[in-house]
Amino acid sequence: MRTVYLNGEFIAENEAKISVFDRGFTFADAIYEVTAVLQGKLLDFDLHVARLRRSLGEMALALPLSDDELLAIHQTLLSRNALQEGLVYLQVSRGVEDRNFAFPAEGTPPTLVLYTQAKNIIASPLAQQGMKIISLPDLRWGRCDIKTTQLLYACLAKEQARQRGADDAWLVKEGLITEGTSNNAFIVTADGAVVTRELSRLLLPGITRSTLITLIHQQGLRIEERGFTLDEVKHAAEAFISSSTSFVYPVVNVDGQPVGDGQPGQLTQRIRQFYIDRALAVTA
Known part of the structure; x- marks a missing residue:
């Protein structure tokens, strides 16, 4: 069973739970990135995180984590899941609020999810x-x-x-x-x-x-x-x-x-x- 990351915690995938009021669920008010993994290492992580930052900016969506902190989360997932080849998926939404088209109040924490997927990228x-x-x-x-x-x-x-x-x-x-x-x-x-x-x-x-x-x-x-x-x-x-x-x-x-x-x-x-x-x- 995989270990996933959810809002600051590394937990088993069957224990990860997100609110039904999360704006990623109700409005697709969320962005994502997918980083390839080869030989247990991330490929072009710096480019992916730069594109992530651009998407966040275009959507006025705050993510209070540094690039180094995001890298550490990725690397921990690779280690805990012993992933050699595949991908790491990252998704960040605007967070949880009762259904409302307007953005939630400033300071509402985003929802951040990451998980790994094994995939044969080269021998496809x-x-x-x-x-x-x-x-x-x-x-x-x-x-x-x-x-x-x-x-x-x-x-x-x-x-x-x-x-x-x-x-x-x-x-x-x-x-x-x-x-x-x-x-x-x-x-x-x-x-x-x-x-x-x-x-x-x-x-x-x-x-x-x-x-x-x-x-x-x-x-x-x-x-x-x-x-x-x-x-x-x-x-x-x-x-x-x-x-x-x-x-x-x-x-x-x-x-x-x-x-x-x-x-x-x-x-x-x-x-x-x-x-x-x-x-x-x-x-x-």
Whole structure:
């Protein structure tokens, strides 16, 4: 049984209890972060905590813990759960108050939860076989750059993809791909350029996305940050997704049509290996 963290205590998961009046439950008034774990160590924790602070600021949500205190909580969970590979999930809500749309009084303590999940990130079947994707309209709220727990549309889109025999959905707004339901989207053009959507309020500033862009530059490859259409996807040489819990997965089919030759692309596989090599070096 896992040990979880709840509001200052490390307790068994079956003993963790949160009020039915918590605003994370009643309003999804909460944000979250997910940090990958390799070889028992956190990957890019500093980048994740920086994004957490940004999301907190955008939502005017206070968390009276320092970055060092958050790191210590993460490390204690890793130790107590003997986690070698997987993730640490963090969620902070605005706290407990009788249902009221207005924010609670200043000084109301937030609810902070962290827990671990074991997951095979490197030896993943999807990394070997590639993903099938469907396209759906992007009907989410207009601040997708904030990592909020309001993920209902993402859940609906993932379920629709599953029912149609696919692995995920890429979301389309005004004719351009924004991102996947829980990942950033990339294509590789016929002339070898790696393309991903530029950052804006329409998509999450992915930690893995940012690192990949740096690695792609370092490898002397061409990267273009711009919008791209479904037609470009279907005529691309390769496609892939990135996220903290997958690193890089090839995309081999979109809306029933193969991308490239319908197999994981060679450049995609190289980029995934670049990322893994870098991740293992960072956590060593």
